[in-house]
Amino acid sequence: xxxxxxxxxxxxxxxxxxxxxxxxxxxxxxxxxxxxxxxxxxxxxxxxxxxxxxxxxxxxxxxxxxxxxxxxxxxxxxxxxxxxxxxxxxxxxxxxxxxxxxxxxxxxxxxxxxxxxxxxxxxxxxxxxxxxxxxxxxxxxxxxxxxxxxxxxxxxxxxxxxxxxxxxxxxxxxxxxxxxxxxxxxxxxxxxxxxxxxxxxxxxxxxxxxxxxxxxxxxxxxxxxxxxxxxxxxxxxxxxxxxxxxxxxxxxxxxxxxxxxxxxxxxxxxxxxxxxxxxxxxxxxxxxxxxxxxxxxxxxxxxxxxxxxxxxxxxxxxxxxxxxxxxxxx
Amino acid sequence: xxxxxxxxxxxxxxxxxxxxxxxxxxxxxxxxxxxxxxxxxxxxxxxxxxxxxxxxxxxxxxxxxxxxxxxxxxxxxxxxxxxxxxxxxxxxxxxxxxxxxxxxxxxxxxxxxxxxxxxxxxxxxxxxxxxxxxxxxxxxxxxxxxxxxxxxxxxxxxxxxx
Numbered sequence: 001x002x003x004x005x006x007x008x009x010x011x012x013x014x015x016x017x018x019x020x021x022x023x024x025x026x027x028x029x030x031x032x033x034x035x036x037x038x039x040x041x042x043x044x045x046x047x048x049x050x051x052x053x054x055x056x057x058x059x060x061x062x063x064x065x066x067x068x069x070x071x072x073x074x075x076x077x078x079x080x081x082x083x084x085x086x087x088x089x090x091x092x093x094x095x096x097x098x099x100x101x102x103x104x105x106x107x108x109x110x111x112x113x114x115x116x117x118x119x120x121x122x123x124x125x126x127x128x129x130x131x132x133x134x135x136x137x138x139x140x141x142x143x144x145x146x147x148x149x150x151x152x153x154x155x156x157x158x159x160x161x162x163x164x165x166x167x168x169x170x171x172x173x174x175x176x177x178x179x180x181x182x183x184x185x186x187x188x189x190x191x192x193x194x195x196x197x198x199x200x201x202x203x204x205x206x207x208x209x210x211x212x213x214x215x216x217x218x219x220x221x222x223x224x225x226x227x228x229x230x231x232x233x234x235x236x237x238x239x240x241x242x243x244x245x246x247x248x249x250x251x252x253x254x255x256x257x258x259x260x261x262x263x264x265x266x267x268x269x270x271x272x273x274x275x276x277x278x279x280x281x282x283x284x285x286x287x288x289x290x291x292x293x294x295x296x297x298x299x300x301x302x303x304x305x306x307x308x309x310x311x312x313x314x315x316x317x318x319x320x321x322x323x324x325x326x327x328x329x330x
Numbered sequence: 331x332x333x334x335x336x337x338x339x340x341x342x343x344x345x346x347x348x349x350x351x352x353x354x355x356x357x358x359x360x361x362x363x364x365x366x367x368x369x370x371x372x373x374x375x376x377x378x379x380x381x382x383x384x385x386x387x388x389x390x391x392x393x394x395x396x397x398x399x400x401x402x403x404x405x406x407x408x409x410x411x412x413x414x415x416x417x418x419x420x421x422x423x424x425x426x427x428x429x430x431x432x433x434x435x436x437x438x439x440x441x442x443x444x445x446x447x448x449x450x451x452x453x454x455x456x457x458x459x460x461x462x463x464x465x466x467x468x469x470x471x472x473x474x475x476x477x478x479x480x481x482x483x484x485x486x487x488x489x490x491x492x
Contacts, residue, residue, distance in 0.1 A: 079361065119453060123384035127371075130392025134364065137399055141357060149403065156400040163393075180454055 040293035067237035079142035087135025088246035101274035140231030151230030155221035161307030166208035168315035186265030255284030
């Protein structure tokens with residue numbers, strides 16, 4: 001197989017661009033979260049470093065990098081060091097299948113604005129999101145601390161509860177688009193967004209991704225009121241930073257997926273496609289911050305009951321109804 | 331390129347599985363097994379079967395192993411001092427059965443010529459057609475069997491037996 005050097009260069013450029021944009025966005029999402037939370041709670045938020053506190057993420061990064069890298073006695077050395085990476089890497093990898101703009105034409109090549117257009121893109125998202133929990137589970141277990149262990153057990157229990165309903169809520173999307181390929185799903189929504197046909201699936205997916213991000217009201221693995229800091233209690237410096245940034249990368253990636261599956265991806269009038277996509281992702285990020293500022297935390301048996309006894313049956317009924325509707329419509 | 335990738339992945343799979351069997355600590359064994367599943371999935375991908383690759387990760391690495399890990403952490407089964415290596419008597423039957431399986435795979439593998447490499451990746455549609463048109467009845471029977479197992483487990487596990 002002969003590869004065109006321009007193609008390879010374009011693919012590498014896309015990967016570099018995605019990395020840069022996601023990491024910068026994740027850092028500034030931390031800042032935005034602190035600002036928005038402060039606004040909700042009638043405070044000022046970070047405003048000392050740079051104009052309006054805009055350099056705060058940079059200062060935080062320097063602080064995290066220069067902190068002591070600490071490992072508790074009795075911790076499982078390799079797993080303790082490996083776990084933060086296991087939490088952050090799958091989150092970034094998922095973005096490879098998300099189309100973030102309309103195809104461009106550069107140097108006579110048509111460039112789809114998507115790193116990899118797999119024909120099982122949706123399933124790759126399911127696979128990587130189920131792998132991502134190992135970072136939380138192993139990190140907490142390897143710390144050899146009871147709070148961290150409780151956090152990881154909750155993380156695993158949470159994954160088992162929401163993952164099924166998340167997968168089932170995406171089945172109607174696949175039935176409507178007739179493809180697992182994310183670019184096909186986006187193109188199928190050029191006329192009408194799937195949220196119009198599938199409001200219930202959208203709500204189920206939104207609740208499930210809130211649980212996947214481990215955000216309030218589903219931040220049980222961390223639960224700083226009861227478990228100190230949950231699974232990352234024993235982590236310091238940049239290892240904690242990886243867990244932390246991984247969470248925000250997850251918000252961006254899952255917001256992008258929600259936009260792709262239900263809000264037409266990059267489709268939209270007047271504005272350029274990539275801007276539409278960014279707007280949709282950022283509004284999901286704002287929604288998550290808003291939820292954190294507003295809602296209380298659930299108990300973890302409540303989450304499991306909610307996932308298994310309400311969300312999963314609803315998603316199943318939704319699939320059957322969608323199937324009948326598609327058959328009757330012909 | 332694909333050939334080199336295959337040999338690297340095959341080595342990772344085999345070594346990972348062997349370590350998963352010999353490792354005394356259950357959590358470490360799970361990590362090795364997940365690694366081996368992951369590289370096995372990539373091998374499926376190289377064999378132009380992306381759907382099987384994704385199922386391998388979602389079901390085995392993602393669901394089954396997460397459940398295993400949940401049980402190990404929940405019941406605190408990570409005590410390595412109680413675990414001993416199995417004695418020869420316990421190894422005997424697995425070795426005999428494993429030998430039979432290896433011999434049958436060897437017979438089949440040497441009897442057939444290598445299948446021609448498929449031209450493109452197998453689509454989800456082809457897979458679904460084969461599964462639900464050609465083998466529809468078999469799929470239904472297997473799913474009924476799984477349902478019986480679930481009902482049986484619920485019956486055994488419920489509180490206040492009659």
